[in-house]
Amino acid sequence: MSTVVDTPFLDIAGLTKRYAGVTALDGVDLSVNAGEIHILIGENGAGKSTLVKCLAGIERPDAGEMTLAGAPHRPAGAAGALRAGIQVVHQELALLPALTVAENLFLQRMPRRLGLVDRGGMRRRARELLGQVGLEVSPDTPVERLGIAQMQLIEIAKALSVDCRLLVMDEPTATLTPRETATLFTQLRRLTANGVAIIYISHHLEEIFEIGDRLTVLRNGQRVHTGPVAGLTTAELVRMMVGRDLNAEYPPVTARPVGEQLLRVTDLRVTAGAPPVSLSVRSGEVVGVAGLVGSGRTETMRAIFGADRPAGGSVEVRGRAVRIAHPRDAVRHGISFLTEDRKAQGLVLDLSIAANISLASIDRVSRLGLLRHAVENAAARELSSRLHVRATGPHQTVRALSGGNQQKVVLARWLAADTDLLIVDEPTRGIDVGARYEIHQLLLTLADSGKGVLVVSSDLPELLGICDRIVVFSKGRIAGEIARPEFDAERVLNLAYSGYLKNGISA
Amino acid sequence: MISISVARGNPRTSRAVSQVLGEAGIGVALVALALFFLAFAPHFGTAQNVRDILTQITLNTILAVGMTFVILVGGIDLSVGSVIALCAVVAGTAMKGGGSASIPAAVLLSLLIGAATGLVNGFVTERWRVPSFIVTLGMLYVARGAAEQYTGAATIYSLPAALTGFGTTTLVGLPAVFAVALLMAAVAWFVLSRTVFGRLVYATGNNEEAVRLSGHRTGVIKVVCFVIGGACVGVAAIIYMARLGVASPILGQGYELNAIAAVVIGGASLSGGRGSVIGTLLGACLLGVLTNGLLLMGVSDFQRTIVTGAVIIVAVVLDAYRKRLSIRLSATS
Amino acid sequence: MISISVARGNPRTSRAVSQVLGEAGIGVALVALALFFLAFAPHFGTAQNVRDILTQITLNTILAVGMTFVILVGGIDLSVGSVIALCAVVAGTAMKGGGSASIPAAVLLSLLIGAATGLVNGFVTERWRVPSFIVTLGMLYVARGAAEQYTGAATIYSLPAALTGFGTTTLVGLPAVFAVALLMAAVAWFVLSRTVFGRLVYATGNNEEAVRLSGHRTGVIKVVCFVIGGACVGVAAIIYMARLGVASPILGQGYELNAIAAVVIGGASLSGGRGSVIGTLLGACLLGVLTNGLLLMGVSDFQRTIVTGAVIIVAVVLDAYRKRLSIRLSATS
């Protein structure tokens, strides 16, 4: 595909989208050239996803013009945008849980012969695509069996399965580890070399500097800056996004007195055949859990919390052996668990922000079984403002929030529960830099006050930035543990890969 | 969903407004229907007829209020028509020929049987994670057979005069039986909108996994909803006997569909998490007014059947239109 | 759901195994039931009785196959019992007193009416996004009333001898009517599992939004499923007349529940996206064998009703147990 570089491939002028109560996009201009990776960045709720939705024909803009390759682009629905050659990886997963990986991959265009599904061809091409994104699952696996990062990779592979002229990726890497991100970037570069235009949205600043050609910053639905990535500094970028300076990327970690043992897990097996896992958290400690996609971190945390029944092992809370057969037991013993999949396992989408926040601490906002709405709302307001939730108020339904703000609401639920031990799985998934800092600060403050925090994250800098020690998972077992003084990204990665190599590399 | 533009003014009142509008959704269709009948159905607006309507919708209202709980947690109860028969014949037999002293025990019996069938429905559904549709379909047969077996097909009569008297009493112009239904609806409304349990019912219906992972026993919540539904059937059985003075093992056939229809017309989602008692009440009224008005208009049986179906469809379609309209209005304002 | 550890070994075979197990799921209960009746119900295993069973399950099988499409896209069709009556009286009137030449037109008429009601059900559901439960409940009334109105409640007979003859023909020992049902099931199975349309049906039931985002017109897919369901009802109406030689406006009451029950017993989810024609077939067989066996055992009517309900519940519970067992087995292997 050859394109004239001077005229932009996509040109957006004055795009405006109003939801009742909110102006999500306010006269935004944006132009993207063929062969360019254009970064779109902004705080949670800035309007990035809304812009994507307008482009993809899901939302109809209230004003503004979009031009694609010189022709007006006014898609009547998702089908129209696809026909125009736009492929989108949406921020929220849109998969078919009961169908197989292959069927999900080819949902847009199934390989067919005479109206019949060409199952052999489908499987073959699925393997190719999965290889391209570095996902080692069988094409026949039902998607509901996969972890969230694997699902995310499927979404990416789906978009890659069809030739397109414009590829839009809305936070594709929020749950990915560096390995998958690197593979993805290779693919993106291959596409741009072929003249495909790419819009890339992410809250990971280091990614932006690595892959972006130009960038556009949105704030409160308005464009505040467009320009080349090269030459920008992190500080400038943050200031444009957040509107204020952020001194450091991570809050300072101060030495904390480590107290009694809060949680001790011994020889936990998530399934009968799985390797045993042992770990512990002390009061005042922030323990990181690192590992590659599918390395078993989430499975282990779920088993500890009682979300799934483990096949064996014992759990001690504050030195006493306890039986955790149901999340209720865990909560009673002072354990919280923020799940990685906010939509499927976290949010009650049709209920209000306040109701979502109070869900795990409903006893605190009720008396004799009666809800005290005033107390509930006050608590919700307090936490929302601490986490900078962008919403019209505690009554707004969670469904209408942006992805990052939804994430803040689930996090707020567990902060409201105020338990001794907090297990958070991908806590800053989709959260902007400003709020990320606040959340990190909050986790550290919790540790300061004598609580224990177990952070599962695919964002290695995050773990290195806030943890006291990091436990590294590899292929279902703990490959090693590193304490803060010895922190080193290389070492963590080596440990994470160790289980997947024939001769485990020692750290 | 609705009129969020008002939200700029005062989010709290706007929320109340949008809630009432949302719940009263089908209320617009109801008012339209009532106006139509006022114009074209002789006697429709008379006090006597209003009382009749209220008496006629009492049973369905009680059943539908109970069904609201079940549907809110994503379940369905097909057994209500049979269970009401079982409750009625057992409680009726207990009261038969007795004086008013025999009533409390019979009422208790009816409630217990209703609640027990609800418990079985809920427990089996929850414990083995099987669809409540099938479990309650099974119960539909079991309860019907049990009712028939219990009485050997005989109609039970000679119920205490105090009971049948209650069936015709009016309180400040309202039929006493309807007052019972209204009271139950009020309690249900309170429970669902003001208590922790009610909150958890909505939340469970919306996203059970999220509620479970927040440390709540969603299984218990769901079973309790089935039990509440069953207990309401027990009350309905007593009301049936109070109104009609008899109990027979074949009574109640098809009641389940009417009850479910009232709940769904009232805006509930069969996949759970959405719905309200006020909506249910309006749904039951709509169905009752429709039957009553068509009868008064003297429409022939067959045409009445056709029109009933058509109006049900048109009512929900109108409601859907109204919802869209109010969204558009609020978005452009 | 099943055998996650096997999946690591060879997902492809494991998937095939789990699929067969899943579909054949209720098959275990069916076999158990059949063995029980073989031992305790006189004449159960005779060729004549097997033919009887097949004839008796024919109608429900056809309706359930159509219902499978509707349920797979997350819909439900309560109107089948009434629509079969409407199709039958109209097509029956067209054939009444006629020779075999009048049959094709009548068959076409029946199919068209069935498909048209399906179209209305699907279109209204889809266009205004109202629950199919309510739309088809409305259609239940409309079609019943229309059937009654059309014939003035009279039963139609004197149908062509070629048709009624077909109703009693056997092909290689199988009742010809059942062969029709089997053929329809085979076609449906092929369409659902081998064609692009079939995959999109599953996909739409699973996550409509995702399918829409992939550029497909999910509305059309859903409406087509309702139309297929309706056309199946049209076929069933012809089969009904072939078997019984009459068409009456009151036929078919309660058929909808049986058809839905067969589909759900067969493992389908009422929220869509899960289910299979094989499961539906087994579900219909289970219900048919149950009725037949209990009759042959000479269980009294009331007890038969009770046992029917209990067995339905036990069968799905057993199935749930079996599923768990296979999960555990595979997990430890």
Added chain:
Amino acid sequence: GQENTGNAASTKPTGKPTVCLVMKSLANEYFQQMQKGAVDHVAQLGNVTLDSSGTQNETDVDGQVALVEKCITKQVQAIVLAPADSKALVQSVAKAVKAGLKVVNIDVKLDDAALKQAGVDAPFVGPDNREGAKLSGLELAKALGKGAKVAILEGNPGADNALQRKNGFNDAVAQGGLQLLDSKTGHWETDEAHTVFGNMLTAHPDIQGVLASNDSMALGIIKVIEERKANIKVASFDNITAVKQYLQSGVMVSTLDQYGSQQAANGIDYALKMINGEQVTGWQKTPVKVITKDNVG
């Protein structure tokens, strides 16, 4: 259950003939009576085995066809059938006759034209529903006098007995010089009759009498009359025990007893005659009796 090897040969008649009694829903006092009568009668006879069953509900034609098929499969000698539909069961009757079974029709007469078309015949033992309804209706006419305004509550539309009773009531209306204001279905049901008649009375406050197609509906109607404290009389059909008090109190002027127990017994007698080779055809009318305050006992 050891001997039940599923071998058809083992069930050939070994002396005592078996008669299948196939009824409509047993959840109905009338069919209960019928069954009881049959059981008692068979016990008295001693030389015949009875196999009786009924359907799930009154409109369950399919279920009844399955019942008849069961009897054929069991290779019984005769079927005594109270058909759920006068035409829909004809095909099954033909099948039974072809299989060599004797069929006696009771309760509701199978349609003559349909029988003729199918080329079979079955003797009918049963009451004349139309005549019975007329007799009951005439009692109402007598009580109210000429020109009185009445309404009819019909049974299930499409049901044969419902149609015949409606026709019978209409005969009574014509013969008794009554004025018919309205005629609607209450689907045999107490609750629905209560609703329908309540609204009828609102629309026609001058109704003086009601013709109810069965006693269950009459109970709902009487409830309305009590609630409105109206002076309305009811004529009905079936004579279930629950209406006795209303006959005595006078609000119900008449109901009709069809002697279900006798019908079944007579049907069995006919069946035995046919098994013994006698030719039996035609309609043997069973007695009906109008029950009023005077003979309710």
